[in-house]
Amino acid sequence: MPSFLPIDADSDFSIHNIPFGVFSTSNDSEKRCATRIGETVIDLRELSRSKAFDAVPGFNASLFEQSTLNDFAGQPLKLRRAVRSHIQALFTTGSEHSLERNKDLLTKASHNASNVQLHLPVRVGDYTDFCASEYHTANAGRLMKVPGPPLPPAWNHLPIGYHGRASSVVVSGTPITRPRGLRPPAPGSTEGPTFGPTKSLDMEYEVAAIVGGQGNELGDSLGTGDVLENVFGLTIMNDWSAREIQGFEMIPLGPFNGKNFGTTVSPWIVTLDALQPFKTSLPRRETVPEMASYLCEADEKPTFDIELDMTVIAAGETEPTHVMHSNLKHLAYSFGQMLAHHTVSGCNIQPGDMLGSGTISGPEPKSLACLLEITERGTKPFKTSGGQERVWLQDGDRVDMTAVARRKVDGENANVGFGVCSGVIKPAKV
Amino acid sequence: MPSFLPIDADSDFSIHNIPFGVFSTSNDSEKRCATRIGETVIDLRELSRSKAFDAVPGFNASLFEQSTLNDFAGQPLKLRRAVRSHIQALFTTGSEHSLERNKDLLTKASHNASNVQLHLPVRVGDYTDFCASEYHTANAGRLMKVPGPPLPPAWNHLPIGYHGRASSVVVSGTPITRPRGLRPPAPGSTEGPTFGPTKSLDMEYEVAAIVGGQGNELGDSLGTGDVLENVFGLTIMNDWSAREIQGFEMIPLGPFNGKNFGTTVSPWIVTLDALQPFKTSLPRRETVPEMASYLCEADEKPTFDIELDMTVIAAGETEPTHVMHSNLKHLAYSFGQMLAHHTVSGCNIQPGDMLGSGTISGPEPKSLACLLEITERGTKPFKTSGGQERVWLQDGDRVDMTAVARRKVDGENANVGFGVCSGVIKPAKV
Numbered sequence: 030m031p032s033f034l035p036i037d038a039d040s041d042f043s044i045h046n047i048p049f050g051v052f053s054t055s056n057d058s059e060k061r062c063a064t065r066i067g068e069t070v071i072d073l074r075e076l077s078r079s080k081a082f083d084a085v086p087g088f089n090a091s092l093f094e095q096s097t098l099n100d101f102a103g104q105p106l107k108l109r110r111a112v113r114s115h116i117q118a119l120f121t122t123g124s125e126h127s128l129e130r131n132k133d134l135l136t137k138a139s140h141n142a143s144n145v146q147l148h149l150p151v152r153v154g155d156y157t158d159f160c161a162s163e164y165h166t167a168n169a170g171r172l173m174k175v176p177g178p179p180l181p182p183a184w185n186h187l188p189i190g191y192h193g194r195a196s197s198v199v200v201s202g203t204p205i206t207r208p209r210g211l212r213p214p215a216p217g218s219t220e221g222p223t224f225g226p227t228k229s230l231d232m233e234y235e236v237a238a239i240v241g242g243q244g245n246e247l248g249d250s251l252g253t254g255d256v257l258e259n260v261f262g263l264t265i266m267n268d269w270s271a272r273e274i275q276g277f278e279m280i281p282l283g284p285f286n287g288k289n290f291g292t293t294v295s296p297w298i299v300t301l302d303a304l305q306p307f308k309t310s311l312p313r314r315e316t317v318p319e320m321a322s323y324l325c326e327a328d329e330k331p332t333f334d335i336e337l338d339m340t341v342i343a344a345g346e347t348e349p350t351h352v353m354h355s356n357l358k359h360l361a362y363s364f365g366q367m368l369a370h371h372t373v374s375g376c377n378i379q380p381g382d383m384l385g386s387g388t389i390s391g392p393e394p395k396s397l398a399c400l401l402e403i404t405e406r407g408t409k410p411f412k413t414s415g416g417q418e419r420v421w422l423q424d425g426d427r428v429d430m431t432a433v434a435r436r437k438v439d440g441e442n443a444n445v446g447f448g449v450c451s452g453v454i455k456p457a458k459v
Numbered sequence: 460m461p462s463f464l465p466i467d468a469d470s471d472f473s474i475h476n477i478p479f480g481v482f483s484t485s486n487d488s489e490k491r492c493a494t495r496i497g498e499t500v501i502d503l504r505e506l507s508r509s510k511a512f513d514a515v516p517g518f519n520a521s522l523f524e525q526s527t528l529n530d531f532a533g534q535p536l537k538l539r540r541a542v543r544s545h546i547q548a549l550f551t552t553g554s555e556h557s558l559e560r561n562k563d564l565l566t567k568a569s570h571n572a573s574n575v576q577l578h579l580p581v582r583v584g585d586y587t588d589f590c591a592s593e594y595h596t597a598n599a600g601r602l603m604k605v606p607g608p609p610l611p612p613a614w615n616h617l618p619i620g621y622h623g624r625a626s627s628v629v630v631s632g633t634p635i636t637r638p639r640g641l642r643p644p645a646p647g648s649t650e651g652p653t654f655g656p657t658k659s660l661d662m663e664y665e666v667a668a669i670v671g672g673q674g675n676e677l678g679d680s681l682g683t684g685d686v687l688e689n690v691f692g693l694t695i696m697n698d699w700s701a702r703e704i705q706g707f708e709m710i711p712l713g714p715f716n717g718k719n720f721g722t723t724v725s726p727w728i729v730t731l732d733a734l735q736p737f738k739t740s741l742p743r744r745e746t747v748p749e750m751a752s753y754l755c756e757a758d759e760k761p762t763f764d765i766e767l768d769m770t771v772i773a774a775g776e777t778e779p780t781h782v783m784h785s786n787l788k789h790l791a792y793s794f795g796q797m798l799a800h801h802t803v804s805g806c807n808i809q810p811g812d813m814l815g816s817g818t819i820s821g822p823e824p825k826s827l828a829c830l831l832e833i834t835e836r837g838t839k840p841f842k843t844s845g846g847q848e849r850v851w852l853q854d855g856d857r858v859d860m861t862a863v864a865r866r867k868v869d870g871e872n873a874n875v876g877f878g879v880c881s882g883v884i885k886p887a888k889v
Contacts, residue, residue, distance in 0.1 A: 155626050160712060175711040176606030183707050186652050187641055191712035192622040192719065196585050196807050197677055206678035208804040211617055211751055222616050224751040247627055247721065248636035248888065274804070277613050281605040282590060282621035283713020286804035289622065291677065321641055321654040374638040374704070374716035375888070377626050458678065458805070 031441075033122045033129045034139075036067035041433055041446020043067075044120060045306075047113050048297035048447075049098050049262065051148040054140060060096035060148050065297060065448075066120055068142045073116075075138040081119060084126060085111050097152045098298065102241040102261040103380035109241065109261070110302055147296035149200045150264070151239055151381040156198055156292065157371060158235070158268060159190035160387035161362040163314065165398065168390060172406040173276055185318050188362035188370050190387075193268075194289035198383065201295050201450045207424060207457040208290035210274035226457035227271035229407060230422040233388040234339050234398035234430055236357055237266040238364045239298050240382040247377040253326050253365035259378070260364055262298035265337075265430045265450035266385050269293070272401055272421075294383070295430070295450035303445045307434040309334045309358050323373050324366050331363035335434045337389060339398070344425025346415035355398050357432075359391035427453045461871075463552045463559045464569075466497035471863055471876020473497075474550060475736075477543045478727035478877075479528050479692065481578040484570060490526035490578050495727060495878075496550055498572045503546075505568040511549060514556060515541045527582045528728065532671040532691040533810035539671065539691065540732055577726035579630045580694070581669055581811040586628055586722065587801060588665070588698060589620035590817035591792040593744065595828065598820060602836040603706055615748050618792035618800050620817075623698075624719035628813065631725050631880045637854060637887040638720035640704035656887035657701035659837060660852040663818040664769050664828035664860055666787055667696040668794045669728050670812040677807040683756050683795035689808070690794055692728035695767075695860045695880035696815050699723070702831055702851075724813070725860070725880035733875045737864040739764045739788050753803050754796050761793035765864045767819060769828070774855025776845035785828050787862075789821035857883045 032044040042048070042065045052063045052070055061074040076082065077093040087108050092101045101109065118124040128135055160166050163180065166189075170179035183189055199205075207230055211222040241261025245251050251259055268288065275287025308330035335357040340349035367384050390398045397403045400421055404410060410418040422428070433446035462474040472478070472495045482493045482500055491504040506512065507523040517538050522531045531539065548554040558565055590596050593610070596619075600609035613619055629635075637660055641652040671691025675681050681689055698718065705717025738760035765787040770779035797814050820828045827833045830851055834840060840848040852858070863876035 155624060170711065173711070177710060181710050182643075183641070183652075183710075187708070189708060189712055190715055192624055192715065194585060194622050194806055195625070196809055196812070197805075199677065206805050209680075210804055211613070213612075221748050222613075222751070224753065247629065248885075250639075250888065271804070278617065278619060279711060279713070280607060280611050280613075281600065281603070281709060281713070282619055283709070283711070285620055285622065286800070286806065289801075289806040290804040318651050321652075323654060370716070371719075374640055374701070374720040375627075375636050376624055376716065376719040379626055382626070455678075458680065 031122050032066055032120045034066045034069050034120055038442050040067050041444060041448055043443050043445065044117055045438065045443040046299065046303050046445045047116050048299045049101065049150060050297045051097060051150045052145040053148065054145050062093045062095065062098055062101065064116055065142060070140045070142050070145050072138045072140065079134050081128070082112065082115060085115050088112065098150050099152055099381040102151060102239060103243065106242060106258045113300060113302060147200060149198065150296060150298050153195045153198045153383050154379050154381050156193040156195040156383040157190055158193045158385035158387060159188045159362070159367050161188050161360040161367065162387055162390050163361045164359065164392060165388040165390035165402065168402045172401055185316065187324065188367050190367070191283045193292065193385065197289055198292045198294060201293055203293065203452065204455045205269055205291045205452045206455045208271050208274065208286065209457050210271060210286045211277060212273045213277040222277060227274055228421065229272035230454065231270045231272050231400045232422065232428045233268040233270055234337060234353060234355065235266040235268050235385045235388055236432065237264050237294060237386065238384040239264060240378050240384070241380055244379045245372050245377055248375040250372040250375065251368050252323065253331070253363065253369045256365035256368055257301055259368060260301055261380070262300040264298055265295040265432050265447050267293040267428060267430060267450055267452060268385060293450055293452045295447050297448050299445060299447055304333050304434060306436055307333045307335060311363060312359060312361060314361055323369050326363060326365060328365070331365050332358055332360060333434065334358050335432050337432050340429045341413065341419070342427040342429065343413040343415060343417050343419060344423050346413060348414040349429065350413045352403060352411065353396065353398050355389050355391045355396040357389060359389055359396065360386055422454050424454050424456045427451060461552050462496055462550045464496045464499050464550055468872050470497050471874055471878055473873050473875065474547055475868065475873040476729065476733050476875045477546050478729045479531065480580045480727045481527060482575040483578065484575055492523045492525065492528055492531065494546055495572060500570045500572050500575050502568045502570065509564050512542065512545060515545050518542065528580050529582050529811040532581060532669060533673065536672060536688045543730060543732060577630060579628065580726060580728050583625045583628045583813050584809050584811050586623040586625040586813040587620055588623045588815035588817065589618045589797050591618050591790040591797065592817055592820050593791045594789065594822060595818040595820035595832065598832045602831050615746065617754065618797050620797070621713045623722065623815065627719055628722045628724060631723055631882070633723065633882065634885045635699055635721045635882045636885045638701050638704065638716065639887050640701060640716045641707055642703045643707040652707060657704055658851065659702035660884065661700040661702050661830045662852065662858045663698040663700055664767060664783060664785065665696040665698050665815045665818055666862065667694050667724060667816065668814040669694060670808050670814070671810055674808045674810060675802050678805040680802040680805060681798050682753065683761070683793065683799045686795035686798055687731055689798060690731055691810070692730040694728055695725040695862050695877050697723040697858060697860055697880055697882060698815060723880055723882045725877050727878050729875060729877055734763045734864060736866055737764045741793060742789060742791060744791060753799050756793060756795060758795070761795050762788055762790060763864065764788050765862050767862050770859045771843065772857040772859065773843040773845060773847050773849060774853050776843060778844040779859065780843045782833060782841065783826065783828055785819050785821045785826040787819060789819055789826065790816055852884050854884050854886045857881060
């Protein structure tokens with residue numbers, strides 16, 4: 030499947046990827062749907078208007094006339110899959126529908142990735158955050174001093190989760206303002222809490238599933254096997270956290286102001302179809318209870334082998350400091366299980382809803398996916414590449430997260446990557 | 460301010476109320492904005508098209524051409540206030556703009572309340588639930604066996620809250636399907652949790668603020684004094700809860716499937732302007748710490764004296780069983796404080812967002828506002844009017860919530876009420 034577009038050997042965006050996003054340009058500030066191959070961002074509205082999708086049965090010209098991907102995400106898998114395959118054909122040398130010789134349309138629809146502005150790819154209706162890594166759940170329970178055992182009793186039986194804030198989900202590149210709030214007194218102190226900017230600002234490396242298909246009506250449920258139909262694709266997600274604000278407020282109703290000041294997602298939604306070659310099994314757990322029937326996975330390989338990396342570019346430095354290498358396959362629960370658990374109550378999900386995985390920490394020290402764990406709640410500093418010490422994020426620090434699934438096809442790299450999920454910390458409001 | 464429309468003496472909808480809602484009729488299924496006076500539902504789209512609002516400076520004809528009130532709620536207080544005052548004038552005998560003699564328009568725009576279908580008045584972007592009653596917080600902490608003291612340490616310092624599920628917010632009259640989920644083993648049992656329909660289905664009487672005005676940009680904050688500008692109005696809210704599912708899942712991330720299967724709101728949004736005559740002070744608390752500056756109320760009367768009642772019509776019965784009489788003034792925190800707390804982190808709120816008060820239990824046994832408290836977590840049954848025993852809700856039970864602020868103007872009742880927030884329990888899906 031060689032494309033006639035130039036694609037670097039290590040590109041996240043091989044012809045085997047075909048992710049979906051939303052962009053604008055300096056010449057046309059209207060937000061419109063796009064895909065990306067190599068360094069080329071391809072305007073799907075332009076292709077649609079030029080009738081390039083007329084060969085796809087059931088394609089509706091209005092789908093790529095929207096400023097978000099919600100309408101397209103809400104299509105049946107069959108149509109989403111046909112559109113993606115057709116895009117691959119459009120940009121493949123020698124295929125029936127190849128655009129290789131249609132220089133006019135190629136010129137109109139192609140933009141260099143460095144010249145476009147990327148936007149939030151969907152309007153997020155509801156955002157839910159799970160806690161699917163056993164490593165993170167146990168570490169965070171211990172470090173946040175949650176009452177009871179480090180691993181909550183329910184965790185072994187179901188993927189615990191909570192409702193997050195949808196309004197503050199932003200796209201990669203959006204600065205994050207350091208939040209203010211009530212910070213608890215020191216243990217044993219007779220003083221009250223103090224108000225001010227958080228002193229323990231953290232990131233969490235997560236992956237989010239963006240809901241697609243029809244979802245379910247209120248009162249109905251979906252099963253683990255509905256994941257391909259009802260998950261449009263995945264993005265990287267940074268669940269920024271103000272640890273002392275979170276710790277003070279979260280018993281018994283869960284995280285609130287410690288999390289709701291911003292959640293960053295990467296701009297390209299990578300479809301589950303693109304990730305099928307990377308399917309793998311869930312990790313073997315030490316003590317797994319019998320799962321409730323609604324949480325059983327018929328699929329023996331319900332998760333994905335995707336390598337995850339995180340760097341911090343500390344304020345005043347230019348060289349990134351590599352702080353994490355982890356893998357999606359460390360999660361103990363699949364996105365199918367999260368989908369089934371979320372809807373078993375009858376709760377309705379809708380296209381554009383977002384399901385965060387929780388922090389994807391693994392078993393190795395290098396696979397810890399937030400500073401809470403990396404620095405043992407601020408007690409063990411790490412050194413930045415420029416020689417600074419860090420326990421929490423400082424103003425001006427930038428966090429970059431990347432994800433890629435790697436394989437070769439016919440000796441060529443056929444990587445499926447996510448691009449970058451990036452955010453810089455701005456000082457708190459006075 | 461006598462209206463020429465017929466208004467029963469005990470009506471919730473005196474000319475002093477003028478709430479906002481969304482309705483359709485059997486002749487015209489398009490959802491459109493409305494107000495209500497007595498038993499008359501008034502089509503605001505029809506009034507707008509007939510140029511009845513042309514005298515209101517800044518009025519935009521598109522505001523009442525929408526299927527929800529979000530656009531109108533998002534207008535500045537000044538305009539919302541001018542529109543509401545103008546509606547009062549339109550329906551007042553002898554006023555300059557009175558429609559009394561415009562029989563044609565009156566006929567076209569008026570519907571009997573029993574002949575219309577009411578809909579969710581706003582598209583809820585995000586829904587947040589607070590826990591502002593000290594009585595409920597302490598009772599629920601004790602009865603739900605939350606680790607630590609019954610009143611969480613943070614509660615004295617801030618209005619604790621969590622993010623709820625927006626997609627499952629429904630309007631009064633929508634049936635609620637009994638949710639299924641994992642129910643914890645009995646204490647001391649060596650068995651695991653079991654999957655099935657909840658056996659401890661509960662209601663919670665709450666009042667919700669619907670956000671209006673411009674809200675705030677991500678990174679900015681609002682103060683307690685912004686409440687009039689940024690709260691469009693109040694509705695009754697029933698926060699249905701499956702107690703054993705909630706209890707099993709909620710540590711440490713808060714309520715999830717125990718709550719997300721449905722939240723019912725009353726159809727009429729009662730503006731804060733209509734409630735100004737009922738302003739009152741917050742209750743005196745035994746031990747109040749010094750409040751953080753952002754939570755201080757400049758207003759000495761930042762809450763409202765509104766009487767709240769709840770009845771259950773048990774399955775197979777016709778007579779309601781009165782189970783609660785409480786008052787909004789029992790809440791320890793004001794909606795202004797909830798608004799300030801929610802945004803102090805920089806979290807952005809938007810018109811149509813919903814802020815629930817938490818269960819409005821008061822100090823008296825009769826003012827306990829959920830079955831968890833009324834029946835001491837299912838250990839003390841109450842008798843229904845038909846002689847049945849109840850500890851939790853059964854299939855076919857109907858819960859009705861009402862709210863009214865009462866006063867007289869010139870010897871006449873000038874009540875400002877909310878109508879009813881009602882829901883019937885349907886059996887769980889098999």
